[in-house]
Amino acid sequence: MKLQEFTASAHNFEECMKCTICTAYCPVVPVNPRYPGPKQAGPDGERLRLKDPYFFNQALKYCLNCKRCEVVCPSGVKVADIIQSARIRYDHTPPRLRDRVLANTDFMGRLARPFAPIVNGVTSLGVTKTVLDVTFAIDRHRTFPKYSGRSFEGWLKRRAKEQAKFPKQVAYFHGCYANYNYPQLGKDFVKVMNALGIGVQLLEKEKCCGVALIANGMSQKAARNAGQNVQALQKAVDAGLTVLTTSSTCTMTLRDEYPELLKVDNASVRDSVILATRYIYQLIESGAAQLRFKENYRARIAYHMPCHLEKLGWGIFSYELLKMIPGVEFTLLDSNCCGISGTYGFKKENYEASQAIGKPLFDQIRSVNPDFVACDCETCKWQLEMSTGYTVKNPISILAEALED
Amino acid sequence: MRFDTVIIGGGLAGLTAGISLQEAGQKVAIVSAGQNAMHFFSGNFEEIGTARERVSALFASAGVRTHSSDGWMLMPMGSMREVSLTLDDVAVFPDKHVAEKALIVNYTGFHDFYGTFLAEALEKNGTTCRIRFVRIPEMEHLRLSPSEMRSVNIARVMDEHWEKVVSDIRVLLKDEDLILLPQVFGLKDLSVLDKIRTAFPARVAFIGTMPPSVPGIRTQMLLKRRFEVLGGTFLMGDEVTSAAMHEGIVSSVTTRNLDTARLFADHFILATGGYFSKGLVSTPTLVNEPLFGLDIDYPEDRNAWYDPDFFADQPYLNFGVKTDESLRAVKDGVPLQNLYAIGSILGNTRKADYGSAAGLAIRTAFAVADTIKGGNV
Structure with a gap:
């Protein structure tokens, strides 16, 4: 037989x-x-x-x-x-213009940055939202993410010399969000790393991880980004650097979507791409470094684990770090999807489904009534802030604000 | 990462042990490679023995209601099974004659509930049966896809729209003293069960469907939440990939997701289940326990593993991990000092002491939790 x-x-x-x-x-x-x-x-x-x-x-x-x-x-x-x-x-249907706009997060960021105050003003106008809804099928309920007038990359480049002085170094894959929308996250990350005695470097050339391109039928472009990113990551790894991230979805894309979906070989760099909270947790646990927190820091925090972080299995590092901060009253929210899923929830045809998916999570946040919500994902943040009114902070930003001055 | 106890497997056995230890003040982590056999749970705690009151109390603290009384349970195909402890969803009858007249209600197009089989079986025991179907507009969307008319999807609709079905059944009900409904109620909102029970002049019995089991999924979710509320760490979708052992003591395990962040603990509990969840793996030539390479008794001749009569007691179901009296797992003939095996991974090796199925899972979980707690005093 x-x-x-x-x-x-x-x-x-x-x-x-x-x-x-x-x-x-x-x-x-x-x-x-x-x-x-x-x-x-x-x-x-x-x-x-x-x-x-x-x-x-x-x-x-x-x-x-x-x-x-x-x-x-x-x-x-x-x-x-x-x-x-x-x-x-x-699926060989060419992506529609709206999907191209939503998916090209880095191109749109570069385009919008010089005119950030105007772009932010215009996109938050009711009339703009209506026009986008009717002509473009971007749901009128959505608030467009704000763009920052100055990129994070520019900010860190100006500080490259002082960062180089730290004896230990890491590279940072900041992602489109920290670079174009919310550089404060990158700055918070640098503050925490510096407090641990570690300097932060940019990658030689970082491209958008490509997750939104994959979702919107532009996988060839995503694969080109992936190829360039793997090269950039390789240079950092060859220089002995670990590459840290603050976005759970970028992390999953760089590590798992590249080989599984895009067939881009990342085997030589995959293990070196790590979410910052994991890196910091392990550093502190090993006794190699410690963080000192304000004595009077008080916060009631509800933690939402993003789906892609649950898939990575690393949510535990983020919430265990938060629990380490004295004065934090911590609630782990039930495992639920918030419904936004990157660009998905921005599309008019998905708006209702997106909000219905997130409802159990929104309801739980309201019943817990925390001071703010913690979450490692930028699109979850947009969704939860819009749908619940509670502020959402990345665990790295929470560490930064709780650090002793 | 350091824990008092690391449990491998997040099903009934793993969660019962985890909650018991967490209640006793231990720091516990559960590593669960996907969901588990709770999703096929009939609601009957078979061979629960003396653990009956203890498990009722533990489940009650998690919000899981149980029903403790001796009697008969009506199975999905119409057979009757003797029970002593069940989930509250299950109707327990004092004898096999369940009613004079029964109205069996199903949803049009729901193929995982067998009214005809139920009626045939009940009529043998003197119950006259009528089968009727209901459909409500709120459920019509499930028909768009051929595979979505399933218990859980119906249950989601029922949590919100149960009243519509109740009013339809009121019209159908004549002089029956029993109404049989599929177990598609109370996925999130448990109060729906009582509301339906009290809505008619006849008794209502919820009968099991084909998987997934709505009461089983709800129980799993509530037990997991209880474990987490007590401060336990539940690592969902992760699996143990290797273990560090030295002189009969397990010091740590690695998981696929956490890799370099090893899980250290004083005690380890193996609750990875049987063949379904790969706690036991059979290949064409051998049966093994893949994580620790524990000892399993089974005949070399593969033909002796199974009985060609499909319905006979199958020998392979008796294969399981060998343990000592305190359920310490045996490797190369010697019990490991701090690795315990509980639940289906034992097969029928400890049937005389702990029974089988849900009873085995719970009784071995309690026994090991007690041993570990005792050792800490």
């Missing part, structure tokens, strides 16, 4: 035993009847698509790529990767 010893299938899809646990935990299924659900869109559909691409279903675009199906799968099937790979492989 000849027996097959091992099974090997793309994204482990042969391991699916049809238990439907993924569908039970999918945040989209309860709110969008047009979405076939992760089991049908993923491993079940893959069987059909392998027979004939005719079976590709446009409804796969409703997948948030939140990866919750992968986190709950008892059989190790990479359900979301199967779905996203199918979109990349079979």
